[in-house]
Structures are given as C-alpha cells and as structure tokens.
Amino acid sequence: MTSARSALTALARSTALAGLALLGLAAGLAMLAAVLLTFAVGLVIVFPPAVRLARVVTRLQRRLAARWSGIPVDEPYRPEPPPPVPQRDGWYRDGRTLYKRPTIPAFNLRWHWMTKDPATWRDFAYLLAAPLTSGLVAAAPLLATAYGVVRLVAGDPVGAVWILLALIVVRWYAPWAVRLHGRVAAALLGPTEKARLAQRVSRLDAARTEAVDSQAAELRRIERDLHDGAQARLVAIGMTIGAAEQLLESDPQAARALLGKAREASATALQEIRRLVRGIHPPVLAERGLGDAVRALALDSPLRTHVTVDLPERASAPLESAAYFAVSELLANAARHGDATEAWVDVSTQGPALRVTVTDDGHGGADPEQGTGLRGIERRLGAFDGVLAVNSPAGGPTTAVIELPRAFRVRPAPTTPWRYFGRLCWGLWPIALFPQGLVAMVLKLVGSPVKSWFLGLHVPEPFQWPVIVGMIALGGGLLAVALATTARTREAEGGACG
Amino acid sequence: MRVVLAEDLHLLREGLVALLRAHGFEVVAAVESGPELLAALVGERPDVAVVDVRLPPTFTDEGLQAALAARRRMPGLPVLVLSQHVEQLYARELLADGSGGVGYLLKDRVFNGEQFVDAVRRVAAGGTAMDPEVIARLLASNARNEPLGRLTPREREVLELMAEGRSNAAIGQRLFLSDSAVGKHTASIFTKLGLAPSDDDNRRVLAVLAFLNSK
Numbered sequence: 001m002t003s004a005r006s007a008l009t010a011l012a013r014s015t016a017l018a019g020l021a022l023l024g025l026a027a028g029l030a031m032l033a034a035v036l037l038t039f040a041v042g043l044v045i046v047f048p049p050a051v052r053l054a055r056v057v058t059r060l061q062r063r064l065a066a067r068w069s070g071i072p073v074d075e076p077y078r079p080e081p082p083p084p085v086p087q088r089d090g091w092y093r094d095g096r097t098l099y100k101r102p103t104i105p106a107f108n109l110r111w112h113w114m115t116k117d118p119a120t121w122r123d124f125a126y127l128l129a130a131p132l133t134s135g136l137v138a139a140a141p142l143l144a145t146a147y148g149v150v151r152l153v154a155g156d157p158v159g160a161v162w163i164l165l166a167l168i169v170v171r172w173y174a175p176w177a178v179r180l181h182g183r184v185a186a187a188l189l190g191p192t193e194k195a196r197l198a199q200r201v202s203r204l205d206a207a208r209t210e211a212v213d214s215q216a217a218e219l220r221r222i223e224r225d226l227h228d229g230a231q232a233r234l235v236a237i238g239m240t241i242g243a244a245e246q247l248l249e250s251d252p253q254a255a256r257a258l259l260g261k262a263r264e265a266s267a268t269a270l271q272e273i274r275r276l277v278r279g280i281h282p283p284v285l286a287e288r289g290l291g292d293a294v295r296a297l298a299l300d301s302p303l304r305t306h307v308t309v310d311l312p313e314r315a316s317a318p319l320e321s322a323a324y325f326a327v328s329e330l331l332a333n334a335a336r337h338g339d340a341t342e343a344w345v346d347v348s349t350q351g352p353a354l355r356v357t358v359t360d361d362g363h364g365g366a367d368p369e370q371g372t373g374l375r376g377i378e379r380r381l382g383a384f385d386g387v388l389a390v391n392s393p394a395g396g397p398t399t400a401v402i403e404l405p406r407a408f409r410v411r412p413a414p415t416t417p418w419r420y421f422g423r424l425c426w427g428l429w430p431i432a433l434f435p436q437g438l439v440a441m442v443l444k445l446v447g448s449p450v451k452s453w454f455l456g457l458h459v460p461e462p463f464q465w466p467v468i469v470g471m472i473a474l475g476g477g478l479l480a481v482a483l484a485t486t487a488r489t490r491e492a493e494g495g496a497c498g
Numbered sequence: 499m500r501v502v503l504a505e506d507l508h509l510l511r512e513g514l515v516a517l518l519r520a521h522g523f524e525v526v527a528a529v530e531s532g533p534e535l536l537a538a539l540v541g542e543r544p545d546v547a548v549v550d551v552r553l554p555p556t557f558t559d560e561g562l563q564a565a566l567a568a569r570r571r572m573p574g575l576p577v578l579v580l581s582q583h584v585e586q587l588y589a590r591e592l593l594a595d596g597s598g599g600v601g602y603l604l605k606d607r608v609f610n611g612e613q614f615v616d617a618v619r620r621v622a623a624g625g626t627a628m629d630p631e632v633i634a635r636l637l638a639s640n641a642r643n644e645p646l647g648r649l650t651p652r653e654r655e656v657l658e659l660m661a662e663g664r665s666n667a668a669i670g671q672r673l674f675l676s677d678s679a680v681g682k683h684t685a686s687i688f689t690k691l692g693l694a695p696s697d698d699d700n701r702r703v704l705a706v707l708a709f710l711n712s713k
Contacts (some may be wrong), residue, residue: 270606
C-alpha cells in the first residue's frame with residue numbers, strides 16, 4: 001500500500017517536474033530573447049529582469065531537488081552588491097563618471113554582478129538543456145500513455161500495450177526520474193568548485209580576523225589580570241619578607257607575624273593564578289582530554305548534568321579547547337538565563353567531525369543574535385570552521401549543537417601505487433566491458449563469423465560464453481575499483497580544502 | 499612511618515622530604531616520574547604515599563594514574579594526592595573503591611606544615627583528607643540536590659568537616675559543640691544518607707563518598 005502510494009507520489013512529482021521543465025524552457029527562451037536583445041540590439045534594460053526570472057525558476061528547481069530527491073543544492077550566486085554610496089559632495093561616482101542620482105551606478109553594479117557571475121550562464125544553460133534531458137525523461141511515461149491513447153483512437157490495438165507498459169514500468173521508473181532530476185540540478189545549478197572555494201575563502205577570512213581580534217583581547221585580559229593580581233601580590237610578598245628580615249633581630253615577634261602575612265599573600269596569589277589558568281587552558285583538559293574535562297564541568301555545574309562521551313581519540317588541543325569553552329558557556333547560560341535544573345551533554349563524532357549536543361530543560365528563548373555569549377562561542381568555533389546551531393523555542397527545551405569539521409583524521413588517502421592502479425582501471429574497464437564483453441556477446445548471439453580480436457570468440461566452444469561473461473564482469477569490477485579509488489582520493493584531498 | 503614521595507619539582511620535593519623527616523616520617527623513596535612511582539609503591543609498600551598529580555614523562559595525570567593502579571593492586575594503600583588544582587572528578591576516582599585512606603589536597607596546603615602532616619597521618623590511618631576547595635565546589639554545584647538537600651545546615655557543616663577528615667573531637671572543637679552533640683549529628687547524617695550501622699571509620703568514608711556522589 002505504502003509502496004503504491006510512494007509510486008503515485010513519484011509519478012505526481014515526475015509529472016510536475018515535466019511541467020516545470022516546460023516552464024523552465026519558457027524562461028530559458030525569454031532569457032535567450034533578452035540576451036539577443038541585449039548583445040545584438042543593445043537593449044540592456046531587459047537583461048536584469050530576465051536574469052531575475054531565471055533565478056526564480058532555478059530556485060524552485062533547487063528547492064524541489066532538495067525536498068524530493070534529498071540532494072541539497074546550494075545557491076551559487078555571488079552576494080548582491082550594496083547600493084551605491086554618494087560621495088561627500090552628494091554625487092555618485094562610477095568609474096570616471098559622476099552621476100547626480102544613484103539609478104545608473106546602481107544599474108551598472110547590478111549589471112556587473114549578473115554578467116560576471118558564471119552562475120547566471122549556468123542557469124541559462126540549465127533552463128535550455130533541462131527540458132531535453134530530465135524533462136523528457138520525466139515526461140516519458142506520460143508521453144508513452146499519450147502515444148498509446150492516440151494509437152487506440154486511431155484504431156491500432158498496439159496502443160493498449162504502450163499504455164499497459166507505461167503503467168507497469170512507472171512504479172520503478174518515476175522515483176528514478178525524480179532522482180535524475182535532482183542530480184542534473186545539482187550538477188548545473190549548484191556552485192562550481194571555484195565558487196565554493198571563493199565562498200569558503202571569504203568566510204575563513206572573516207573568521208580569521210575575528211579569531212585574531214578575540215585572541216588579542218584575551219591576551220590583553222590575561223596581561224591585565226597578571227599585572228593587577230599575582231604580580232602585585234608577589235611584589236607585596238617580597239616587601240613583607242624584606243621588612244621581616246629587618247625586624248628579625250630586634251623584634252622576632254613582629255617578624256614572625258609579617259612572615260605569616262607573606263605566606264597568606266602567596267596562597268592568595270596562587271589562587272588567582274589558578275583561576276586565571278582555568279580560564280586559559282583548564283588543567284583537566286590538558287590532563288585528560290575533552291571527555292573528562294566535560295565530565296568535570298558537569299560536576300561543577302549547578303545543573304544535574306548527564307554526560308555521554310564517545311570519542312575514538314583526542315582531537316587537537318586548540319580544537320578541544322574551543323569545544324570545551326563552548327560547552328562551559330552553554331551550561332552556564334542554561335543555569336543563568338534558562339532556569340534549567342537538568343542538562344544533557346553528548347560528545348560524539350560525525351564522520352571526521354566532532355559534534356557536541358547540549359540540551360537543557362530550561363524555559364528556552366535563547367537567541368544567538370541577542371546573546372553576546374552565544375556570539376562569542378560562534379567566534380571561537382568560527383576559527384576552526386565550526387558552527388553552532390541553537391534551537392530554543394519559547395518555553396524550552398533548548399538544544400545547542402556544536403559541530404567542528406575535520407576534528408579527527410579521515411580514512412587515509414590511497415597510496416601512490418593504488419592511485420596508479422586506479423588510473424589503470426579507468427583505462428582498462430571500457431576495453432573489457434565493451435569490445436571483449438558486450439560486442440563479443442552480440443556477435444556470438446547473431447552467430448557472426450567475424451572473430452576480430454575478441455578473445456571470447458577465439459577460445460574453444462565450451463569456454464566462449466564463460467570468457468564473454470567473465471569479460472563483462474571484469475569490466476564492471478574494474479569500473480567499480482576505478483570509481484572507488486577516485487572517490488577515496490577526492491574524499492581525502494577534499495578533506496583538506498573542500 | 500614509611501612514606502613514598504613523588505614530586506617532579508626538585509625544590510618542592512626536597513622541601514617535602516625535609517618537612518616529613520622533621521615530623522618523624524621515614525621517607526623510603528622520593529621519586530620524580532610516574533613509572534618510578536608505581537615501582538616504588540609496589541616495591542616498598544609504604545604506610546602512606548604522597549603523590550603529585552602531574553608527573554613526567556607525559557605531564558598529564560601520571561601521578562594519579564600510578565596511585566590508582568597501585569591501589570588496585572594493594573587495596574586500601576593510603577595515598578595523599580597533591581595538585582595545583584582540584585577536581586571533583588579526580589576526588590571521586592580516588593574514593594570510588596570505598597576503602598578509605600585517601601587524601602586530595604591543593605599544593606598550597608603544605609604551607610602550613612602542621613596541618614599538612616596531620617592530613618598525612620589521617621590518611622595513613624585509613625581516613626580521608628579532602629581539600630576544602632573540593633568541598634566548596636561540591637556544595638556550590640549541589641545546593642539543591644538530593645539527598646544532601648535533606649541535611650540541616652548544621653549537619654552539612656559537620657559533613658564538610660568529616661570530608662576534610664576531621665575526627666568527632668576536632669569537629670566539636672571547630673563548631674563549638676560537645677562530643678555527644680557531634681555524635682548525634684553524625685548518626686543523623688548516616689541515617690539520612692542511608693548508611694547502615696557498621697564500623698564507624700568505614701561509614702565516615704562512605705558518607706564522604708555519598709557526599710561526593712550526590713549528583
């Protein structure tokens with residue numbers, strides 16, 4: 001029943017996609033007209049609306065790809081330029097020209113933004129190409145049915161076979177067609193590797209600036225604390241001991257009292273340094289790693305805190321430290337603002353990423369935009385490309401998830417011999433699969449006398465079929481190995497930069 | 499009384515040796531790394547060990563691990579752990595086997611030689627010596643929780659001092675109570691924490707353990 005329903009859903013979706021492909025074709029043709037008008041006639045004014053129309057249609061396709069095929073497709077566009085800012089004298093500058101009003105500079109900015117962005121042209125290509133590829137594929141069952149109906153009306157009973165075939169096949173076919181649409185959309189509508197890298201570089205750039213700033217502020221705070229605290233106390237201790245030294249002969253009683261004071265002052269200095277160290281790099285973290293450090297945090301928290309830890313190894317020290325302070329801040333927030341009494345901390349891995357989930361039973365309503373504490377966590381995590389997601393509906397509960405990518409080693413990259421082997425597989429699989437396998441099979445089936453260089457046809461009769469089938473299997477196997485090696489290489493290298 | 503001492507800072511080690519010798523202890527081994535410590539504990543079987551948490555070669559919690567390993571082999575081996583910082587987590591690990599003879603103090607406590615030596619003696623005798631800092635942090639984080647919530651403020655004070663390792667007489671002196679009043683409070687604490695009547699020393703350890711485990 002459910003499979004019938006899912007087949008029906010898939011059919012409805014593929015039909016919708018076919019219709020959407022037509023809409024896309026219309027938008028693509030509109031854009032084609034706009035491009036011709038712009039670059040042949042010079043009617044630049046029609047270009048931006050056409051691009052906007054194309055973006056509306058492709059945005060819909062992206063959303064459907066994500067929702068129906070589960071293939072997330074990110075928006076590839078460059079950020080929209082800010083509106084032009086007038087100079088001090090009230091004029092707008094654009095290159096070497098001054099304008100009284102912002103209309104033309106704004107248009108120029110938009111124009112460059114759209115024409116220089118490869119995503120615009122990829123959208124264009126998609127809109128023209130998609131109806132022919134995924135659109136046609138999606139519409140195939142409908143077309144087959146329509147063809148069958150036409151034939152039936154024309155009095156040809158073969159039409160019924162077409163309709164029946166479409167009805168039987170659609171169950172497996174429709175979900176596949178929807179997935180194909182998702183893949184095509186991901187390939188053409190997603191950001192290119194270059195765009196992704198550009199986005200990443202600008203994000204990292206911002207994160208680095210923030211990290212450097214907050215680190216400098218932190219160092220200033222530590223310097224001030226040492227200067228006003230422990231350092232000042234050590235000076236006082238030195239002076240007190242000096243005074244005691246002077247009094248040692250004349251007034252041993254007073255000297256003893258002074259020495260007692262010096263001892264007390266040294267204990268206070270130690271306490272201050274201890275507090276400072278806790279804020280810089282907590283000793284438990286250095287001694288035991290993140291898991292036990294979070295357990296120690298839980299013990300010191302006024303909340304009843306349950307901790308589960310599942311880590312294969314220790315992450316790097318700076319990363320552990322960032323995660324630790326994030327958890328510390330989240331627990332403190334829960335106790336301070338959320339009125340929580342109980343909290344759950346889960347520290348685990350998600351592939352090579354470190355993921356920490358902190359949940360509390362407080363009254364919720366935490367907002368990263370408002371709280372400086374949450375902003376601080378984001379900044380700290382940002383330096384490691386990490387993210388914080390907070391879900392805190394009014395009335396609670398609050399769940400905060402921290403994710404630090406690439407905290408742990410990914411599977412090792414294939415060694416060089418393996419890579420060469422992978423390339424060899426790439427070269428050999430078509431030879432095994434096509435001429436030696438499939439072509440030989442066809443020749444054998446039709447009983448052709450041609451033997452050419454097909455091994456399967458030269459061996460004695462009882463071995464001909466096994467050799468042919470073996471060749472097909474070998475080709476498939478080589479292709480699988482080639483694909484797997486390439487995927488592993490990509491994964492390992494992508495781990496460093498993608 | 500025979501003592502094994504583990505401390506990696508030369509000055510502090512010499513100071514501790516001098517302090518312990520001055521109070522009539524026999525320092526049978528003064529070592530400076532984790533493996534040496536474990537060997538000394540197993541080889542010498544001292545009456546009490548004084549151990550720094552952070553020791554070479556890894557400078558993490560080698561001392562604590564060596565002490566725990568030695569206690570697993572020789573249950574009840576009295577160990578006094580010294581550290582620059584105290585953690586409830588470590589205190590629990592030390593107390594977890596419930597056999598007593600455990601101390602956990604900040605290094606600052608050696609400033610007061612008398613008190614420190616007193617703590618070493620209490621630990622050697624099978625009692626506990628928890629740093630007031632551990633107890634303060636425990637109380638700060640546990641104000642609302644069961645079963646500690648059921649203790650009266652006075653009983654809490656008594657329990658705190660018990661955790662530090664004080665005897666009934668010392669507690670009475672500190673809180674200006676008569677011995678019998680302290681006895682009544684401790685009995686009430688044992689009942690509230692659900693500790694069956696048994697050897698008093700053991701129950702004191704268990705009470706401290708319950709105190710630390712109250713989350």
